[in-house]
Amino acid sequence: MSYCLNPRCPKPENSDDVKFCLSCGSKLLLKERYRAIKPIGQGGFGRTFLAVDEDKPSKPHCVIKQFYPQAQGTNTVQKAVELFTQEAVQLDELGKHPQIPELLAYFTQEDRQYLVQEFINGANLAQELANKGAFNETQIRQLLSDLLNVLQFCHARQVIHRDIKPENIILRSSDHKLVLVDFGAAKSATGTALNRTGTSIGSPEYVAPEQMRGRATFASDIYSLGATCIHLLTGRSPFDSYDTNNDTWLWQQYLKVPISNSLTNILNKMLASIPARRYQTVDAVLQDLNQPGANAAIASQPQNQTSPTLPPTYISPTPSQVDLELEQLKTQFLPGGKSKPQNNQPRPTTNTSTNQSEIDKELEELKAKYMGNNNP
Structure with a gap:
């Protein structure tokens, strides 16, 4: 079968032995060699067809991409033109890799742009x-x-x-x-x-x-x-x-x-x-x-349980990290915002000792909670 590439054709399906669409008269072969067989995809900027390369004896399959923007607005259409042209440029360079489709042709016919690339079965x-x-x-x-x-x-x-x-x-x-x-x-x-x-x-x-x-x-x-x-x-x-x-x-x-x-x-x-x-x-x-x-x-890996669910960038803190962070946090609540003196000298008894004791207790509970995350 041949499929007419005219977007406005009322009856695009034709037999494979004709060169012009029987419904609208459009040429069915692109560059006298690529014959579309059936549509395989459509988006806002174009359509994709499975095709045959009639110029080769084995008649291998290929893919035709037709630039046919349906979106409105000058900027959007211009964007689509850039993307379509860029795809051809990228494929021309990248298609040399065995796991990227090869670009076979890029041209304009009847005021429409086309890109033909290798078909991946x-x-x-x-x-x-x-x-x-x-x-x-x-x-x-x-x-x-x-x-x-x-x-x-x-x-x-x-x-x-x-x-x-x-x-x-x-x-x-x-x-x-x-x-x-x-x-x-x-x-x-x-x-x-x-x-x-x-x-x-x-x-x-x-x-x-x-x-x-x-x-x-x-x-x-x-x-x-x-x-x-x-x-x-x-x-x-x-x-x-x-x-x-x-x-x-x-x-x-x-x-x-x-x-x-x-x-x-x-x-x-x-x-x-x-x-x-x-x-x-x-x-x-x-x-x-x-x-x-x-x-x-x-x-x-155990087959009856999944890995722990942790946030992507989470790293379990070590005990020393926890001690350091809790000590820093404690200084925010102690009088003057300073940590305890390192020489462990007795501090005058004040009415803040009870509050400090409660803070220490809460922080120890918080520490135990974080340390618990390290247990198997």
Whole structure:
């Protein structure tokens, strides 16, 4: 079958032996070689079609992206033009990586822009989750190992993907490798941020806080990959695993299968809402992921309990830290705001001794509470 690419065609389906649409008369072959077969996606700025390259004897499948903005407003349309053009530029450079689709053509025909890229045969991870259920630790570690290397390639070329999510990761049928697709939202880290016009970039469930404000960095991609992992581990939307009131991720309690503390810590650091507390580079994540003994940690992980639910950046204080912090806190309530003298000289008896004793008691209880968190 041939599918007419004229957006206004009343009857776009045609047989595959004709060169012009029988309904509207539009040319069916792009650049005399690419024939659209069926639509496979549509958004506010364009449509995507499965196609065939008629110029090659094997007639391999490919993907046609048609720029067809439906949004109103000069700024929005101009934004869409920039993004579409940029995707072609990014793919031309990044498509050299075996886990990124190759750009086959980029051109204008009948006043409409087109991008033709390699077709990746396989299911995306959202489909894999729906069909096979939640991922386990081994699958997540393999996912991270696969995709962090792809991101390393992108970031080395100053490209931030900005839209990492399960739908944009395809498990390729031929070799079971993960392929990162849809660079329509990608931007150069050295260029002007494209999302300052007010148009949302990326999928809200997976977007880092700073990216929502138009300040995407390499660490923003790391955050999105972390959010993708917890979605695949829990089967829940990242929105449902985040406590906005306390700025805390609560995903561990929703795990389908327990995971090791080492992977939990890695994911929590990837998901830190404050960029400075997050991994800054892909190399840093890979270093932690490939720490010796990681497999032993997986094997020793109890199968009937989950890891403790801790805030992403929480570090259990040591006894010395607790003593120091309580001593500092105590000085705020003692007369004069000063700590006890170090020479332990007797202090004059005053009516504050009772209050001080009560403060000491309360602080000791607080200390016991914090120290209790260190117990197994």
